[in-house]
Every structure is written in structure tokens, then in C-alpha cells.
Amino acid sequence: MMHANWEGFRSGAWQDEINVRDFIQNNYKEYHGDESFLAKATPRTETVMGKVRELFRQEREKGGVLDIDTETVSSLTSYAPGYIDKENELIVGMQTDSPLKRGVNPFGGIRMARQACEAYGYKLSDKVEQEFKFRTTHNTGVFRVYTDEMRAARSCHVITGLPDAYGRGRIIGDYRRVALYGVDRLIQMKEADKAEIGKQDFTAETARASEELYQQIAFLGFMKEMAAMYGCDISQPAKDAREAIQWTYFAYLASIKEQNGAAMSLGRVSTFFDIYIERDLERGILTEAGAQELMDDFVIKLRIARHLRTAEYNELFGGDPMWITEVVGGMGEDGRSLVTKSSFRFLNTLYTLGSAPEPNITILWSNSLPEAFKRFCAKVSIDTDSIQYENDDIMRPLYGDDYAIACCVSAMKVGKQMQFFGARCNLAKLLLIALNGGYDLNSDMHIGPQMGVIEGDVLDFDAVMERFDGYIAWLMRLYVNTMNVIHYMHDKYAYEKTQMALHDTVVERLMAFGVAGLSVVTDSLSAIKYAKVRPIKNAAGYIEGFETVGEFPKFGNDDDRVDQLAKDMTHKVITELRKTPTYRNAIHTLSILTITSNVMYGKNTGATPDGRGNGEPFAPGANPMHNREENGALASLNSVAKISYDDCRDGVSNTFSITPDTLGKTEEERKGNLVSILDGYFAKKAHHINVNVMNRETLLKAYENPEAYPNLTIRVSGYAVNFNKLSREQQREVISRTFHESI
Amino acid sequence: MLRIHSIQSLGTLDGPGVRFVVFLQGCPLRCKCCHNPDTWDMRGGETLPVDELARRAARYKEYFGAEGGITVSGGEPLLQAAEVYELFARCKAQGIHTCLDTSGSLMNESVERLLAVTDRVLLDVKYTDDADYRAHVGCSLQPVLDFLARLNEREIPTILRQVIIPTLNDSVQNMERLCRIRDAHPCVDKVELLPFRKLCQSKYDALSIPFPLADVPEPDREIMSRLTALL
Numbered sequence: 001m002m003h004a005n006w007e008g009f010r011s012g013a014w015q016d017e018i019n020v021r022d023f024i025q026n027n028y029k030e031y032h033g034d035e036s037f038l039a040k041a042t043p044r045t046e047t048v049m050g051k052v053r054e055l056f057r058q059e060r061e062k063g064g065v066l067d068i069d070t071e072t073v074s075s076l077t078s079y080a081p082g083y084i085d086k087e088n089e090l091i092v093g094m095q096t097d098s099p100l101k102r103g104v105n106p107f108g109g110i111r112m113a114r115q116a117c118e119a120y121g122y123k124l125s126d127k128v129e130q131e132f133k134f135r136t137t138h139n140t141g142v143f144r145v146y147t148d149e150m151r152a153a154r155s156c157h158v159i160t161g162l163p164d165a166y167g168r169g170r171i172i173g174d175y176r177r178v179a180l181y182g183v184d185r186l187i188q189m190k191e192a193d194k195a196e197i198g199k200q201d202f203t204a205e206t207a208r209a210s211e212e213l214y215q216q217i218a219f220l221g222f223m224k225e226m227a228a229m230y231g232c233d234i235s236q237p238a239k240d241a242r243e244a245i246q247w248t249y250f251a252y253l254a255s256i257k258e259q260n261g262a263a264m265s266l267g268r269v270s271t272f273f274d275i276y277i278e279r280d281l282e283r284g285i286l287t288e289a290g291a292q293e294l295m296d297d298f299v300i301k302l303r304i305a306r307h308l309r310t311a312e313y314n315e316l317f318g319g320d321p322m323w324i325t326e327v328v329g330g331m332g333e334d335g336r337s338l339v340t341k342s343s344f345r346f347l348n349t350l351y352t353l354g355s356a357p358e359p360n361i362t363i364l365w366s367n368s369l370p371e372a373f374k375r376f377c378a379k380v381s382i383d384t385d386s387i388q389y390e391n392d393d394i395m396r397p398l399y400g401d402d403y404a405i406a407c408c409v410s411a412m413k414v415g416k417q418m419q420f421f422g423a424r425c426n427l428a429k430l431l432l433i434a435l436n437g438g439y440d441l442n443s444d445m446h447i448g449p450q451m452g453v454i455e456g457d458v459l460d461f462d463a464v465m466e467r468f469d470g471y472i473a474w475l476m477r478l479y480v481n482t483m484n485v486i487h488y489m490h491d492k493y494a495y496e497k498t499q500m501a502l503h504d505t506v507v508e509r510l511m512a513f514g515v516a517g518l519s520v521v522t523d524s525l526s527a528i529k530y531a532k533v534r535p536i537k538n539a540a541g542y543i544e545g546f547e548t549v550g551e552f553p554k555f556g557n558d559d560d561r562v563d564q565l566a567k568d569m570t571h572k573v574i575t576e577l578r579k580t581p582t583y584r585n586a587i588h589t590l591s592i593l594t595i596t597s598n599v600m601y602g603k604n605t606g607a608t609p610d611g612r613g614n615g616e617p618f619a620p621g622a623n624p625m626h627n628r629e630e631n632g633a634l635a636s637l638n639s640v641a642k643i644s645y646d647d648c649r650d651g652v653s654n655t656f657s658i659t660p661d662t663l664g665k666t667e668e669e670r671k672g673n674l675v676s677i678l679d680g681y682f683a684k685k686a687h688h689i690n691v692n693v694m695n696r697e698t699l700l701k702a703y704e705n706p707e708a709y710p711n712l713t714i715r716v717s718g719y720a721v722n723f724n725k726l727s728r729e730q731q732r733e734v735i736s737r738t739f740h741e742s743i
Numbered sequence: 744m745l746r747i748h749s750i751q752s753l754g755t756l757d758g759p760g761v762r763f764v765v766f767l768q769g770c771p772l773r774c775k776c777c778h779n780p781d782t783w784d785m786r787g788g789e790t791l792p793v794d795e796l797a798r799r800a801a802r803y804k805e806y807f808g809a810e811g812g813i814t815v816s817g818g819e820p821l822l823q824a825a826e827v828y829e830l831f832a833r834c835k836a837q838g839i840h841t842c843l844d845t846s847g848s849l850m851n852e853s854v855e856r857l858l859a860v861t862d863r864v865l866l867d868v869k870y871t872d873d874a875d876y877r878a879h880v881g882c883s884l885q886p887v888l889d890f891l892a893r894l895n896e897r898e899i900p901t902i903l904r905q906v907i908i909p910t911l912n913d914s915v916q917n918m919e920r921l922c923r924i925r926d927a928h929p930c931v932d933k934v935e936l937l938p939f940r941k942l943c944q945s946k947y948d949a950l951s952i953p954f955p956l957a958d959v960p961e962p963d964r965e966i967m968s969r970l971t972a973l974l
């Protein structure tokens with residue numbers, strides 16, 4: 001098949017089937033050079049970005065939410081077109097009719113929508129309330145089926161953050177398909193798939209698949225209508241770079257209008273865009289400054305994307321994130337890197353528009369990446385603290401060379417895999433529940449297998465492990481079953497029609513579980529094993545604290561005695577999870593990632609044998625506990641690198657903060673040293689790292705005087721946030737973290 | 744066995760690239776500007792077998808890139824030259840670049856053997872004038888110059904380092920002498936000036952030792968760049 005708008009592209013299988021990867025592989029131009037070709041922001045970009053900065057200021061002043069449309073239910077065509085600066089915008093399209101005005105999306109749960117409005121002084125309109133009175137939301141469905149035990153696990157916070165009242169997210173549509181093929185072609189393919197299903201016998205499976213396809217096709221149609229409202233006809237393939245970016249953005253925009261998923265990630269678009277940009281540059285219809293402008297305008301749109309959240313949600317996922325994750329770099333299966341000039345252009349938006357947490361730029365790092373690109377990434381990290389790194393060399397063998405990252409660390413093949421997201425369980429709390437024989441002191445609830453409080457004046461390691469294993473087995477079964485309920489209901493009542501329309505009809509599903517408090521549990525078990533831990537009991541005979549005497553090895557010092565405990569723990573958890581079958585035969589995966597919920601998890605967890613006090617925060621993700629590292633930064637990285645990606649296919653998050661002076665004496669040295677650290681960490685088969693190069697004093701100043709630091713961006717577990725958007729508690733926790741520094 | 748003060752798995756300030764830095768315990772000198780009085784005591788610290796240290800260093804090999812490696816600093820590493828030799832020999836066998844951070848105040852057979860397995864030296868030339876050296880370190884400068892001469896004969900790439908202490912060695916004459924020393928020794932490929940810092944005051948307090956330079960100001964950026972320009 002040939003289309004006029006494809007002229008100049010190298011042909012391949014992509015023309016006859018939906019296959020964006022094949023198009024990229026046949027057409028992209030690898031770039032080995034450095035950043036010197038990049039253009040600065042044009043006056044046009046400055047003007048538009050100036051307006052956006054002013055809107056951000058107003059949004060901050062109004063307590064985080066500029067405005068809410070309480071009358072309209074968010075959908076693809078429910079708002080009139082909106083603009084920042086109509087004359088000057090190159091890429092158009094807005095979630096509602098005005099920038100930063102948030103829409104309401106009650107499909108996940110009407111109560112959440114109502115509370116979110118109230119949290120910012122608004123009231124959800126009677127019109128919307130009435131509309132949803134006789135409609136089952138995802139949240140209602142889930143609670144119809146939840147067992148008492150599931151509710152108990154949820155309310156005592158041993159499992160938290162379950163997507164049972166909001167959109168689950170973590171699904172990445174292959175938004176590029178709209179640009180490459182045009183919507184009509186996509187509809188045609190989906191109709192053919194539906195016709196195929198119609199030839200089979202109808203079972204619950206086939207009926208569901210057929211209905212899902214019906215919805216996908218309908219929403220592809222709405223997507224066209226939405227684009228038409230902005231004067232664009234996306235039924236046909238994009239004919240130039242501007243259209244390619246615009247069409248792709250429309251596909252993404254349609255998704256975030258339809259769904260308020262926790263993480264609405266973008267995928268892997270920059271090298272795809274590069275092919276169109278290169279064609280336009282060759283045709284002489286685009287300049288470098290123009291190419292950067294297109295990228296800048298696209299990124300401005302991503303930076304103003306918003307969802308309406310409740311206060312409870314913000315406690316888990318601080319900083320108002322959308323996780324518009326874009327992966328950049330990585331290697332191709334043929335040995336060429338996927339770095340193009342547009343990889344640089346995408347990163348350059350952190351200079352042309354200033355540093356910012358969104359989009360969540362994620363470098364797929366390989367030791368084979370071009371050196372100049374590595375050094376540029378290091379420079380961007382040192383200058384902006386806005387990007388994260390993930391190990392392409394361990395992911396590529398599993399996901400090929402056209403995968404992307406949903407949320408923070410969740411890899412999936414674009415358009416071919418999706419994920420059922422499942423928050424995390426609190427391992428440290430579970431240990432305490434186990435020691436108390438099925439009683440949680442913090443919530444005063446009995447939960448799990450009921451037995452006596454563990455015996456002995458001093459805790460015996462083997463006895464503790466035997467008991468803990470039993471509770472892990474219990475919780476993991478409950479966890480899988482709870483997730484099965486949630487995702488059944490989400491598919492039923494809040495199916496992601498737009499995003500799934502941008503997937504193959506037959507997809508592979510992953511179900512992502514998570515744990516919090518890994519380093520707390522690891523150090524606690526180490527204390528029990530290598531020191532003497534005496535339980536302290538309250539009047540009712542329950543353990544309420546511990547007296548730990550003697551030295552014990554701590555996670556984060558590259559000491560195998562304790563690091564092995566962490567490794568074994570993750571292996572045990574995933575092994576137990578795999579014993580319970582999943583909804584739609586999803587593949588069980590596990591992450592060690594907390595977002596900012598490590599603060600909340602700590603708050604709900606009593607004192608632990610490692611010496612952590614009642615209510616004190618956990619370390620984020622897979623990080624060692626704060627200030628327990630004695631041998632410096634690389635020892636800490638080595639400890640985390642030991643956690644196996646085979647056990648934790650949903651990612652192992654590590655947040656690394658270092659002072660500029662510790663990284664080297666000159667800018668050139670710092671870049672080189674950061675590249676060496678990343679090369680080394682990933683050669684150790686580690687999975688992920690957030691890099692912050694800053695002084696604690698800067699954070700302290702920003703804590704005291706937020707107005708002076710409106711754009712201070714920092715990496716937290718798996719994403720970046722505007723420091724000022726964190727709660728005071730979350731800010732204090734970030735400040736208390738280990739900053740690697742040399743004295 | 745090596746007597747060590749501490750280990751820093753990420754060192755970027757003591758030698759080229761990313762380095763695994765071992766700070767040894769024990770120093771014969773009592774420099775007034777000493778930043779680490781807690782490393783003086785020859786009986787302090789903890790002992791670790793050479794094999795164990797070599798094994799630990801090797802765990803960081805992936806991070807060293809083209810330039811990095813191991814640095815042994817102190818205290819004064821030459822006091823344990825025979826053991827450091829063993830450590831460096833093991834590191835070199837594994838392809839790890841070795842760097843010695845020393846005051847160069849000792850020379851004996853063990854030190855000679857050590858130099859044979861040392862890829863680079865950071866030589867701390869505290870003062871360039873014998874009288875100053877005697878006044879603020881407590882011994883003669885000559886052994887340091889002899890040590891440098893040996894490095895030159897052995898053609899071991901060397902960085903000369905000097906801590907700049909206002910009023911003691913921040914003079915133009917000092918810089919001129921430093922340059923002459925550099926120029927007379929082709930093995931020197933770089934001179935690094937480090938600003939005197941008083942963060943160590945708390946260490947002195949903890950050890951109940953008076954910090955002799957407590958009243959000397961830290962050099963500002965302007966002094967440092969002015970002196971650096973003279974190199």
C-alpha cells in the first residue's frame with residue numbers, strides 16, 4: 001500500500017500492516033554528534049511560554065488548581081476548543097476549553113470526583129451528579145465484590161494505593177499510529193478484526209472482545225471529531241513534521257480527555273518525529289529553529305496537562321504528576337542506537353522552556369550509546385535534575401527495541417502490551433503484623449492468620465522467617481485476588497477505549513504488583529539475624545517496639561550478608577504472587593517503587609527492629625534507609641543493583657542525590673564522572689536511577705522560601721516533581737535523605 | 744593487613760575519573776593545616792586483610808571507565824608501603840589503575856617496590872620553602888624533593904598538590920617556586936591548588952586537640968583563581 005503523504009520514506013512491511021517499529025527501523029537516521037547543532041528558543045516560543053509561566057503562577061496562587069469545569073464530564077468532544085495563544089500556537093488542542101482548567105472524570109468513581117472538587121472549593125454540579133446517579137462507576141463495581149478481608153487489608157494500609165476509585169492508567173497507546181496511518185486506516189483494521197471475531201463461537205471472552213472493539217472504533221471516530229473541532233483532518237496520514245507531531249498529540253490528548261489514569265505516559269515518540277523532521281529539512285520546508293519550535297510547542301502542551309485529584313491521592317502521589325513519560329535513546333536490535341537529533345531536541349526543551357518535571361524524560365541507557373549523547377544527558381542531569389535513567393541493556397532482550405516506560409519504571413512493548421496497575425503492599429507493616437500474630441497495632445485491627453504473639457525475649461531469626469513466610473503467602477494471594485476484582489471492574493465500567501484502539505487487538509497483559517519498605521524490612525531482618533532484638537510489649541501483650549543491641553550490617557553498604565536478604569525477599573514475594581492466577585491471564589510482575597508514598601507508608605507503620613521509629617518515613621523505592629550508608633555512593637548503588645530484574649520486571653527504583661562538588665571539580669569532569677557512574681551501575685545490571693545533582697542547602701532554602709524557587713525540580717521515586725508542589729512532610733523527607741558528599 | 748581509617752566508594756577528587764579511595768590510618772607528620780587529625784594515630788582505625796580490600800575495590804571496576812581506579816590516601820600510605828604494594832599489585836593484576844596520594848616524606852625499599860606498581864602519584868607539596876616546611880610541618884622539605892626526583896626517574900605521572908592557606912603559602916613567590924619544581928620534573932603533568940578548609944574543626948574538637956589554624960581565614964574564590972592563573 002502507498003499513500004501520497006509517505007513519499008520519500010523507505011518502504012517496508014509497515015505499509016501493509018500496522019507496524020510503527022518497522023517504519024522507524026527503515027527510516028530513522030542515527031546521530032553520533034554532540035549538542036552543538038541545537039537551536040535556542042525563538043521569540044514565538046518565548047511569548048507562548050511566558051503566558052504559560054504566568055498561568056502556572058496563578059495556579060500556584062490558587063492553591064494548586066486554577067479552575068474546574070464542574071458542569072461537564074470530560075470526554076473527547078465535550079469541550080469547545082481551547083488555546084493558550086491561538087495566533088502563535090503550532091500544535092493545538094487542550095483538555096478543556098481553557099489552559100489549566102481541569103475537567104471532571106467520574107467514570108472511576110463519582111465520590112472521588114465530588115471530593116476532588118470540594119478539596120479546591122468547588123462543588124460538582126447537580127447535572128453531573130444526576131447523570132451518574134444511575135450509572136455504575138468502576139469504584140461502585142469494585143466495592144460490590146470486595147470481600148471483608150480485602151476491605152480490611154485496604155483500611156489498615158497493608159495494601160495501599162489500589163486503583164479502585166480512580167483510573168488505573170499505566171497504559172500507553174501507540175499514539176504514533178495516528179500520525180503514520182491516519183485514523184481511517186486504524187478503523188478499517190479494527191473493523192476487520194471485529195469481523196474475524198464474529199466468525200467464532202460466542203463465549204464471554206469473544207463477546208467482550210467484540211464489544212471492546214466496538215468501543216475502540218467508536219472512540220477513533222470521536223478522535224476525528226475532536227481534531228476537526230481544531231480544524232484538523234486526522235483521517236489520513238500526516239504529511240509533514242508539524243502534522244506528525246500534531247496527529248500524535250491529538251491521539252494522546254484524546255486519551256487524557258477520556259481517562260484520568262494515574263500515569264498517562266507518552267511512549268517513544270522523538271525518534272519517530274525525527275524521521276518527519278529530517279524529511280522536511282531535506283525538502284527545505286523546515287529549519288533547525290523551526291524543528292525545535294515544533295518540539296517546544298508539543299512539550300508546552302504536555303506541561304499543561306492536568307488531572308483533578310483528591311487530597312488522599314496527593315498524599316500517595318505528590319506533586320500533581322501525570323507521568324507523561326517519554327523514553328529517549330536506547331539501542332536497536334541491529335546494533336544501531338536509536339539516538340537521533342530529535343533525541344537531543346526533546347532534551348533541549350529543558351533549556352528552551354526551562355527545567356520541569358513533565359514530561360517525565362527517561363533515558364534508555366546502554367553502554368553502547370554514542371558517547372556524545374551520554375555526555376549531553378549527564379549535562380542535562382547536572383543542570384536540571386529533571387531526567388531519569390533506565391537500563392536498556394537488561395530491558396531490550398525482553399521487550400525488543402520499541403518498548404516504552406509507563407509511569408516511572410514499567411516497561412512494555414508499545415501497542416503490544418498493556419499493564420494492570422496495582423499499587424503496592426507494605427512489607428514492613430506485614431512483618432509487624434506477623435510478629436503480633438495477625439494484629440496491626442497502628443490500626444487496632446486483626447487481620448491475616450490469627451495466632452499468638454511471637455515468643456522469646458530475643459527474636460530468633462529462623463522463627464521470625466518461618467512466621468513471616470506464612471504471612472507473605474497469605475497477603476500475596478489476597479493481593480492478587482484484590483487486583484483481579486479491580487481490573488475486572490475497570491474493564492467493565494471504565495475501559496480505556498481510545499488507548500486500546502491504539503494497541504493491537506490481541507495484546508499481552510502484565511499485572512504489576514509492588515512492595516514498599518524493602519530496605520526497612522531488610523535491615524530489620526538483618527538486625528534480628530546479626531544483633532539482638534528484644535521486643536517491647538504493651539499492656540495488652542502486643543509488641544509495640546524493639547530494643548536492638550549490637551551491630552548489624554545494613555542495606556546500602558555493598559555487604560552481601562544483608563543485601564542477600566533484600567534479594568531473597570523480592571524473590572519470595574514474586575514467587576508467592578505467581579501462585580494465584582490473574583484476571584485475563586496477565587503476567588505477574590513486581591516493582592520496588594513507592595512514588596512519594598514512602599512517607600505515608602511510614603506514617604502508618606509502627607517502630608521496626610532496624611531502629612526506625614513509629615511513624616517515620618521509609619526510604620523511597622529500593623533505596624537504602626537514609627544515612628545508614630558508610631562506604632559512599634557506589635557501595636549504595638551496588639547494593640541496590642543486586643536486586644534481580646528477573647524478579648522485579650516492573651522495575652527497581654533508586655533515587656540518587658549527590659552534591660556537585662562531590663561529582664568532580666570542573667563541569668567537564670562532572671559530566672565524565674556521571675557517565676562513568678551510570679555505565680558502572682547499569683553494567684551491574686541495575687534497573688533504574690533518578691539523578692539529583694544539588695546541595696541540600698538549596699532544598700532548605702526552597703523549603704523556607706518557596707516563592708524564590710518556583711521552578712526547582714527534583715527527582716523523587718521514578719518521576720520528577722516541582723519541589724514546591726510536595727507537602728511539607730514530603731519536603732522534609734526529601735531533605736533528610738542521604739546526599740552523597742565528600743568532606 | 745592494612746590499617747585503614749575509612750573507605751569512600753565514590754571518590755572523584757583524588758585522582759582522575761571515578762575512584763575507590765582507601766584512607767589509611769596513621770601519619771608521621773603533624774601539619775598545622777591537617778584536615779584529618781583522626782588519621783594520625785597509628786593504633787587507631789581498623790585492620791583489613793589486603794585480599795579483602797582488593798576484592799572490594801574490584802567490585803567497583805565497572806564504574807572506573809577509562810580513567811578511574813583505586814586511590815590509596817591517608818594518613819600517610821608510605822607508612823604501610825609493603826602492604827600497599829600487595830594491594831596495588833593485586834589491583835593491577837585485575838587491570839585497575841592505581842594512584843597513590845602521599846606527602847612523599849619517606850623512602851625505603853618497600854616504597855621503591857610500591858612505586859613499581861603505582862600508575863600515578865598525587866604528591867602533596869605542602870610548602871615550597873624548607874623554612875616554611877620545617878615551621879608548619881615539623882621536618883625538612885628535602886625528602887619530598889628526593890621523592891619527586893625518584894618519581895621523575897621512574898616516569899610516574901604525577902600531580903603536585905598544594906593546600907593554599909592564606910598568610911602561609913598564598914604568595915606569588917610560593918607559586919613561582921612551585922612552578923620551578925614542576926618545570927624541573929617532566930613527570931609532573933598537573934598542579935592542583937586546593938583551598939584550605941576549616942570543616943575539620945569538629946574533628947579537632949572531638950579529639951580535644953587544638954586546631955592550630957583556627958584563626959586563619961579560608962581563601963576565597965578570588966585568591967584561588969588569582970594563584971591558579973600564576974601556574
